[in-house]
Amino acid sequence: MYLESYLNSIPLHQKSSIKEVSKSFIDKLKKTDPKQKTRNTLLLGNVQSGKTGKVLGLVSSLADENYKFFIYLTTDSVDLQRQTFERVKNSLQEFSVLSENDIHNFDSLFRLNSPLIVVLKKNSRILKKWRDTLSSKSYLNGYQLIIIDDEADAASLNTKTNSNKGISTINSLLADIKNTCNQSIFIEVTATPQAILLQNNNSDWYPEFIQYFEPGDGYISGNFVFTEPESFITHFINEESENAKDESSEIPEGLNQALKSFIVTCADFYLSSQNNCNFIVHPSVRISDHQAFADKIIEHLNAMAFALNDGIDLSSEFLPIWKDLKKTKPDINHFEDIYQTVVTILENQFIKINILNSKAETTFDISKHYNIIIGGNVISRGLTIPKLQTVYYSRTSKAPNADTFWQHSRIFGYDRERSLLRLFIPNDIYKFFVELNIANNLLIKQSYDKNQEKIQIIYPSKIQPTRKNVLDDKSLRLLAGGKNYFSDNPDQKNLNQVNLLMDDLDDFPQENKDLYQIESEFMISILEALGTYSKWDWDVSKFISCINAIKSKRPSLKYYLLVKNNRKISKGTGTMLSPNDRKIGDTKSNDIILTIYQVTGDIESNWDGNPFWLPNIKFPTNMIFWDVDS
Incomplete structure (x- = not known):
């Protein structure tokens, strides 16, 4: 009912997109745990692409799902808050719409049958006033609160993550507002989600899922x-x-x-x-x-x-x-x-x-x-x-x-x-x-993937994804291109699994007797066959997700496999590659090269006594893959 009313007020060409986004979001929401106190979600859009129109369509759809209470947060701008309030009031005519100074009308309007939406700017004085008011309403314990945080990456996150000074004011107030009702759904809206996606997975601000919405026809991107x-x-x-x-x-x-x-x-x-x-x-x-x-x-x-x-x-x-x-x-x-x-x-x-x-x-x-x-x-x-x-x-x-x-x-x-x-x-x-x-396109492409926990943020080394004061240094994981990664504690039972793939090497061109140019899928197969590793030692899952991500960023990227047999290497030497093999890797600085040595595994070299495959991988120079420890 509410969605249909909203759709009747917008141009025809926008209707199908809004219906599709709203349906997809609600389907994903229903797959999350409804018993959680707070569920964080991410609405990913494009800069100046008309996000507000799609957000109001989603609000209308959620009202049709019997959600009654909404808060719409804008950045700390008087003009923007006023503009958003007028937009919401004109678009959601069957809602009760309150501005930040209408707090005296909250009780009477909340008791009406219509859904209620409050438009606030992220200002500490305003948020404190509304937090204190909502906390005093015991009847809110029976309701779920929907919070729409526009430009959620800009001011909402904790800017004191790595200090001993507690929690930043806006972040603390928003956390309190989340808890004023029985449950809350926090919808983070932005076109630049780097800071949100690099939150620790255990953070109270990390999204459970991402919903991307396409821009409309005629959008210049x-x-x-x-x-x-x-x-x-x-x-x-x-x-x-x-x-x-x-x-x-x-x-x-x-x-x-x-x-x-x-x-x-x-x-x-x-x-x-x-x-x-x-x-x-x-x-x-x-x-x-x-x-x-x-x-x-x-x-x-x-x-x-x-x-x-x-x-x-x-x-x-x-x-x-x-x-x-x-x-x-x-x-x-x-x-x-x-x-x-x-x-x-x-x-x-x-x-x-x-x-x-x-x-x-x-x-x-x-x-x-x-x-x-x-x-x-x-x-x-x-x-x-x-x-x-x-x-x-x-x-x-x-x-x-x-x-x-x-x-x-x-x-x-x-x-x-x-x-x-x-x-x-x-x-x-x-x-x-x-x-x-290029990085923005990659983020959008990954948002469609079902396994969204593996999203990679990739930039050249000179570019930071976001400001450091909102990221937890202890959970941030970086994989730097141009660096050799090998395992100190490899899986020593991987010989047969990898050997099963070696016959397929004949299908790929050779640059010399040991170096093959392979496909990305075959490199992933090799990585999977190499066995089980601690993610702090040699993170196979991260390497695979980086390969999948970089395929979109650099379609012309080449993948190389360097294979050496009957190598005698002692455990714990702190190095693996021979000088010649290191030079070969250096000639492939713009591509990915995976080196695997079949190590004899002698007991006197501190191994278990059986041969196995020891791996090393290097990604393109001047590129950094960012993610967080899950």
């Missing part, structure tokens, strides 16, 4: 923006922060090209009666840089306006920009019309400059007019930028966190005119985002 070779939208620029801060210098060339591309796009929009178009400038995290870039842009806009007032023709500066945009939008307005509109835009100062950061946040409306938004961290989570057509991005970091930087991808979304979309970015930063996109 990383697979369009961050490609190899680069998409047509990409224009590579130099690092320009220092030039922008030099008051005596002219506007940096990359910024100049981005600005003019935006102006021409605005002109085309203007001629098509579209009164909204936006441009993001994300130079760095430093607030001083935001002001420097704003000053350079304002100065350049004024200089062009003054030149036009003096009768100077600037058409030659805009013609190459128009030609570039025409390559991807052949029906763009004629240049003469575009240029006259550019003149109108500049002379009448139609373009608004807005600095958006912790010290200059304002309430300007970017859904109207032609706007340039300059900032850093604030241009990230929760900020939906409509009609975003031009992006200038030059932010760098020595140790970037993948989840933080992926949230900077405000270029993703639905209402962009694809043919006029342009991204101005340094080449090395672009390649960094290509890596993030």
Whole structure:
């Protein structure tokens, strides 16, 4: 009943996806233990992909399953909480909907037959007030509470995991709210789940299952923006922060090209009666840089306006920009019309400059007019930028966190005119985002797997998956590429199992008499045949899950098996590979190589007296596999 009512209020093309996601989520929920005090789940989406609409569909489906009480958590933003409250109120018209200041109406509305949903921001004062109120309602012991935590990886996790200072305030308050009812279902919603998936499996925040929801038709994602070779939208620029801060210098060339591309796009929009178009400038995290870039842009806009007032023709500066945009939008307005509109835009100062950061946040409306938004961290989570057509991005970091930087991808979304979309970015930063996109696709692919406990998070060594203060150092397990892993305590009864597979080696090409290029499935078969090992010694299950994960990340990856017989090696030597075999492994630094020695197993070498297979494995260099001890 509630789902059907909600579906009647949304566009037809969204209905089937919402029904499918809701059904799949509830089916998975029914397979969890209903007697648990708290069940954590994860809703995985994409940046700016319309997660809220699907979440409200799920809330409606859960109401049809007779869940009555819901809390919807937003990030600690007054505007976002208000926006979410209005969205929930307008979309769930058969629900009782409370905002964070409506606490006085809770008792009377809860007693009604309709389901109740409260929209709160993750603010310690607000959460404490509601925790204390809910804890005092003894009648809630008879109910189950559904908590929807939007951007759950951002502020909800314990930021004091590795310190002796207890639990962070927001995390502690949310834990208390979970316990205000008889049972709770905690739904973590995010497009960047790295911090959540790297929680200890015994954590009160680790999800029991993952539900991915596809974006809708027309969504512009990383697979369009961050490609190899680069998409047509990409224009590579130099690092320009220092030039922008030099008051005596002219506007940096990359910024100049981005600005003019935006102006021409605005002109085309203007001629098509579209009164909204936006441009993001994300130079760095430093607030001083935001002001420097704003000053350079304002100065350049004024200089062009003054030149036009003096009768100077600037058409030659805009013609190459128009030609570039025409390559991807052949029906763009004629240049003469575009240029006259550019003149109108500049002379009448139609373009608004807005600095958006912790010290200059304002309430300007970017859904109207032609706007340039300059900032850093604030241009990230929760900020939906409509009609975003031009992006200038030059932010760098020595140790970037993948989840933080992926949230900077405000270029993703639905209402962009694809043919006029342009991204101005340094080449090395672009390649960094290509890596993030590959890793993001891998996460999504693994979310479909039935055995979701084996999810691998894979990044180049220079990239951290998330901030370290929310991860338990004692449970974090890293497998580093380029390192040889061999067993100190191998299974000494694996001879026959591995020998059964040796005849199949004739099916694979040889680089020399001992080195074979094999298939990934055959490598997994060898690993499984090698027997039983302690995960702290030689973690076969992790190696296999890494191989399965990396197949999607690097389809061109090669798999090698190096086989040596009749080797005499003493137990506990701390090494295994001969110098020559180590060199062979070094030549395969971009691939996976598994080396197996048939060891004689002599008693005088501290073995059990029988031959067996001793393994060593090495993964591609400059790659790290992250997961947690289960």
